[in-house]
Amino acid sequence: MASSWLGVGVLILAALLGSATAQAGGYGYGGYPAKVAAAPSTAPEGAPAPPAVPAVPAFGFYRRSCPPAEHLVKLVVGKAIRNNPGVGAGLIRMAFHDCFVQGCDGSVLLDPTPANTRPEKLGPPNFPSLRGFEVIDAAKALLERYCPGVVSCADVVQFAARDAAFFLSGYKVNYRLPAGRFDGSISLENETLAFLPPSSFNLSELVQSFVAKGLDVDDLVVLSGSHSIGRSHCSSFSDRISTPPSDMDPGLATILKGQCPANPNITNDPTVVQDIVTPNRLDNQYYRNVLRRKVLFNSDATLLTSRETARKVVENAVVRGSWERKFARAMVKMSLIEIKNAANGEIRKNCRVVN
Numbered sequence: 311m312a313s314s315w316l317g318v319g320v321l322i323l324a325a326l327l328g329s330a331t332a333q334a335g336g337y338g339y340g341g342y343p344a345k346v347a348a349a350p351s352t353a354p355e356g357a358p359a360p361p362a363v364p365a366v367p368a369f370g371f372y373r374r375s376c377p378p379a380e381h382l383v384k385l386v387v388g389k390a391i392r393n394n395p396g397v398g399a400g401l402i403r404m405a406f407h408d409c410f411v412q413g414c415d416g417s418v419l420l421d422p423t424p425a426n427t428r429p430e431k432l433g434p435p436n437f438p439s440l441r442g443f444e445v446i447d448a449a450k451a452l453l454e455r456y457c458p459g460v461v462s463c464a465d466v467v468q469f470a471a472r473d474a475a476f477f478l479s480g481y482k483v484n485y486r487l488p489a490g491r492f493d494g495s496i497s498l499e500n501e502t503l504a505f506l507p508p509s510s511f512n513l514s515e516l517v518q519s520f521v522a523k524g525l526d527v528d529d530l531v532v533l534s535g536s537h538s539i540g541r542s543h544c545s546s547f548s549d550r551i552s553t554p555p556s557d558m559d560p561g562l563a564t565i566l567k568g569q570c571p572a573n574p575n576i577t578n579d580p581t582v583v584q585d586i587v588t589p590n591r592l593d594n595q596y597y598r599n600v601l602r603r604k605v606l607f608n609s610d611a612t613l614l615t616s617r618e619t620a621r622k623v624v625e626n627a628v629v630r631g632s633w634e635r636k637f638a639r640a641m642v643k644m645s646l647i648e649i650k651n652a653a654n655g656e657i658r659k660n661c662r663v664v665n
């Protein structure tokens with residue numbers, strides 16, 4: 311095994327050259343120590359027995375059990391994004407969709423089985439639009455080669471989103487992520503509709519759906535900035551270009567009408583880019599688009615409907631570098647929603663099926 315560690319180390323070093331400096335400066339989430347000391351192998355005499363299940367995930371969780379884990383995921387994600395940046399957008403969205411349904415437990419990855427024919431991934435918010443599953447498979451396959459049975463799929467999803475944000479932001483969104491989530495075994499299509507907000511939601515509906523998951527209005531505004539990358543199917547916003555009056559910029563509405571059929575349906579539902587200015591760059595352009603009413607969804611436009619959120623939109627649009635920092639923090643916060651532990655989860659061997 312030692313020689314394979316060495317091999318993988320060389321691979322990683324080669325692949326990460328150039329990003330190493332940027333990587334050193336990560337962000338943490340308040341309340342978590344910057345570094346978690348590895349547990350001593352024997353407890354000092356008289357010390358209370360360590361809890362069987364750690365209470366919270368920790369930074370550097372795989373430092374001992376699978377040292378190259380985070381680098382391996384980054385390697386796979388970087389390669390996938392070089393091939394197709396859209397996959398990176400898919401991975402960031404996947405982290406959100408995983409966390410809002412059954413917590414961040416990899417439940418979005420489970421395939422249908424005879425016992426559960428309608429898992430989350432077949433829910434309308436996910437199918438057919440959610441993408442990046444094959445990147446998670448590739449990362450997990452590599453991890454299983456080097457450290458079988460150690461790294462959870464739930465962690466791979468969050469690492470992959472973190473790495474996608476890193477690459478797509480030109481290394482500006484760069485954060486350390488506590489790990490140690492376990493994988494869940496419950497995955498139900500109808501829960502996707504119950505917990506994932508649709509693009510038609512207004513501000514108070516959006517806030518409610520975020521608060522239900524322990525996130526607040528700040529997180530809502532900051533995480534919505536992800537809509538500065540990736541794509542949308544025409545069916546996700548067709549109401550806003552077909553029914554006047556719409557508060558969408560007329561110029562954008564005209565462009566979209568040229569790209570979308572009048573009545574998109576399952577056999578004719580093209581995609582368009584979300585951010586026409588910098589489509590593959592994770593940046594604060596989204597907030598400028600919101601201010602100019604050049605956004606696709608009601609859920610984006612509605613951020614201007616309260617004084618508080620409109621002020622945050624302006625701040626993110628104009629203060630250089632501040633959104634990237636807030637985004638990193640909010641992603642960490644989101645990644646800790648209702649996570650599972652050894653008592654109620656497992657480490658899947660294959661992310662698509664429970665063990």
Ligand code: HEM
Pocket residue numbers: 396399400402403406439440441507508509510511516530533534536537539540541542543544546607609
């Ligand atoms: C605030 C409520 C949100 C709503 C209503 C919403 C809705 C949507 C919709 C309808 C799409 C287009 C799907 C399609 O038709 O292909 C989309 C795409 C996307 N969303 Fe959201 N979203 C929300 C929040 C978030 C959050 C919190 C994140 C990440 C942290 C996120 C990340 C993305 C990304 C990256 C894409 C592009 C995906 C791709 O290109 O494959 N969204 N969102």
